[in-house]
Amino acid sequence: MFRKVFCSLSLIAAFAVPAFGQTLKADKEKSKIDFVGKKSDGKHAGGFKDFKADAKVDFESPDKSSLSIEIKTDSLWSDDEKLTGHLKNPDFFDVKKYPTIKFESTKIEHSDEKATITGKMTMLDKTVEVKIPVTSEVTDKTLKVVADFKIDRTKWGMNYGKGKVDDEVELKVVLMFPR
Numbered sequence: 001m002f003r004k005v006f007c008s009l010s011l012i013a014a015f016a017v018p019a020f021g022q023t024l025k026a027d028k029e030k031s032k033i034d035f036v037g038k039k040s041d042g043k044h045a046g047g048f049k050d051f052k053a054d055a056k057v058d059f060e061s062p063d064k065s066s067l068s069i070e071i072k073t074d075s076l077w078s079d080d081e082k083l084t085g086h087l088k089n090p091d092f093f094d095v096k097k098y099p100t101i102k103f104e105s106t107k108i109e110h111s112d113e114k115a116t117i118t119g120k121m122t123m124l125d126k127t128v129e130v131k132i133p134v135t136s137e138v139t140d141k142t143l144k145v146v147a148d149f150k151i152d153r154t155k156w157g158m159n160y161g162k163g164k165v166d167d168e169v170e171l172k173v174v175l176m177f178p179r
Contacts, residue, residue, distance in 0.1 A: 026053035030176035038166040050075035053175050065108040071101040091160035098124050123156045143177040
């Protein structure tokens, strides 16, 4: 029981916005933001190489949680060089016009070792609320937060290939925070 409570508090504390807490910065070498886009005749994997994630930690008041992530869109990669170029153009991410994607948490709900982070994701100059289920692993040296979820790309106006390219995109985010 104590372990479950500790894990829950540790997970929430990883995102806390304290008056007197500590800031944790994700280790970019051990963290990743990946996606899988699907279409009728297959799928493609990709992700972003350049991003930063900051969590404010307050173990005394874990309900005051927050997480912010900023992704550099020109760091986008995919499993196909031609596709990578297409994803960077105005049909999709328009990286010259919109150099960043931002996520700011607004609320965290938890039970046992799982949590849901609600926040605002800004992409292509549109802000949409998203709910992200997360799990965590806590050691004395690191906090690992993992999120597997889907977003509907059309909510941000990314409509290219509608009917041929799935609207939902699978995301896997792994953030490793040294403690």
